[in-house]
Amino acid sequence: MTNDDLQDQLAKWQLQLRKGVLIYMLLALLDKDEMYGYALISSLSKKMAADMAEGTIYPLLNRMVRNGIITFDWRIMESGPARKYYQISESGRKLLNGMHEHWQSVHTILQGLKDD
Amino acid sequence: MTRSDNPTFTEKQAQKIWTDYLQQVESLCGLLDKRQKADIQMELKAHLLESYIQMDTGDEVSRISAAIAKLGQPRKFIPLWVEERLLDGAQPGSSTRNLFFLLRSNAVKGIKQFVFSTMVGFGYLLSFYFFIMSVMKIFFPDHVGLYLSSSGIPFLGYVDAEGFTELLG
Numbered sequence: 001m002t003n004d005d006l007q008d009q010l011a012k013w014q015l016q017l018r019k020g021v022l023i024y025m026l027l028a029l030l031d032k033d034e035m036y037g038y039a040l041i042s043s044l045s046k047k048m049a050a051d052m053a054e055g056t057i058y059p060l061l062n063r064m065v066r067n068g069i070i071t072f073d074w075r076i077m078e079s080g081p082a083r084k085y086y087q088i089s090e091s092g093r094k095l096l097n098g099m100h101e102h103w104q105s106v107h108t109i110l111q112g113l114k115d116d
Numbered sequence: 117m118t119r120s121d122n123p124t125f126t127e128k129q130a131q132k133i134w135t136d137y138l139q140q141v142e143s144l145c146g147l148l149d150k151r152q153k154a155d156i157q158m159e160l161k162a163h164l165l166e167s168y169i170q171m172d173t174g175d176e177v178s179r180i181s182a183a184i185a186k187l188g189q190p191r192k193f194i195p196l197w198v199e200e201r202l203l204d205g206a207q208p209g210s211s212t213r214n215l216f217f218l219l220r221s222n223a224v225k226g227i228k229q230f231v232f233s234t235m236v237g238f239g240y241l242l243s244f245y246f247f248i249m250s251v252m253k254i255f256f257p258d259h260v261g262l263y264l265s266s267s268g269i270p271f272l273g274y275v276d277a278e279g280f281t282e283l284l285g
Contacts, residue, residue, distance in 0.1 A: 037159055038166040053188035054167075055197075058159065062200040074158075081162040084155075 018048060022060060023069075024103070027088055027096040030070060036083035037061070061086060069095050123165060130176035137164075137184055144194040152201045156194070163187060195221075249273065 022044075029035065029043050040061075041054045064070045069092035074082050088096070125131040141160060145153045167183035174182070199221060252274060253260040263271045266279040 036162070038163045041163075042170075053192060054163070054186050055160075055188035055190075055193035058156075059193060059197040059200045062197060062204070066200070066204050080165060082158060083162050084159050 018050065022057075023064065024096070024099045026057075026061070026064065027069065027092055027099070030086055030088040031093065031096055034085050034087040036075075036085050040086060064092075068092075125176045125180070127176040130180045133177065133180050133184065134164075137190065140190040141194055144190050145198055148198060148201055152204075156197060156201070160187070 025044060025047065026040065029040060029047070035043065037058065041057050044057065045052060045054070061070070065072060065086075069089055070086050071089050072084050072086045074084050076082050123134070125134060138157065138161070141157060142153065145156055148156070164180070164183050164187060167186055168179050171179045171182055173179075249260055249272075256274065259276050260274050261272075262283045263275045263280040264283055265271060270283070271280070
């Protein structure tokens with residue numbers, strides 16, 4: 001396997017991982033503070049250090065609202081268009097705690113495998 | 117550019133890019149009701165304007181183009197968003213029209229995938245066929261090729277019978 005193949009496989013794995021933890025990261029960001037779409041997506045891009053098609057996050061946010069793990073409200077701004085602010089719900093916070101615990105256990109398992 | 121729900125740009129080209137983008141969004145939101153459409157459009161407008169404002173260098177055209185490039189082309193994410201919005205309403209008592217759209221949307225996706233996989237399969241089959249023919253051509257150079265039968269029917273492959281004319285020589 002060439003170095004390019006390895007890089008390619010790593011990039012694919014990273015992409016899958018990013019997709020897998022997207023909801024986790026969005027909940028973690030909203031757990032710190034409520035945010036409107038642009039701010040939330042910008043923070044996510046910075047944290048993930050990856051370029052993403054920003055628009056693809058909106059359908060996911062919509063699904064999270066439907067699942068009751070986040071809520072939103074529209075706010076009129078003094079200047080510029082209204083903003084839709086997202087907040088984590090009580091169910092979302094419970095889910096986030098569950099995700100944290102699971103992430104920790106995965107981390108512990110991986111650490112154990114590395115130390116063996 | 118004025119900062120409002122419907123901003124006006126000083127450069128005509130920038131205004132056109134903005135208007136075209138929102139028109140694409142609107143046409144892709146076609147099946148949603150007015151409230152749902154407005155919700156998506158308002159959120160995208162707010163996003164684009166914020167993104168535009170954050171880019172404090174360059175002319176209006178390059179800034180709005182960059183903001184749109186970051187957000188993504190509408191056809192890449194609006195259909196999924198529309199499906200999500202329709203699912204919001206796909207609860208007991210939701211409209212038959214929404215459910216019909218979801219079913220149709222899934223059926224179209226299925227058909228597209230079926231056609232694509234059939235074409236890929238056919239492509240592989242054809243490649244395999246040509247590979248076998250190229251190997252056979254080495255051993256039977258006078259019997260493998262594109263032929264025309266005496267009744268005028270073309271045939272591609274191995275021929276060992278009278279009445280066939282090779283077309284490619």
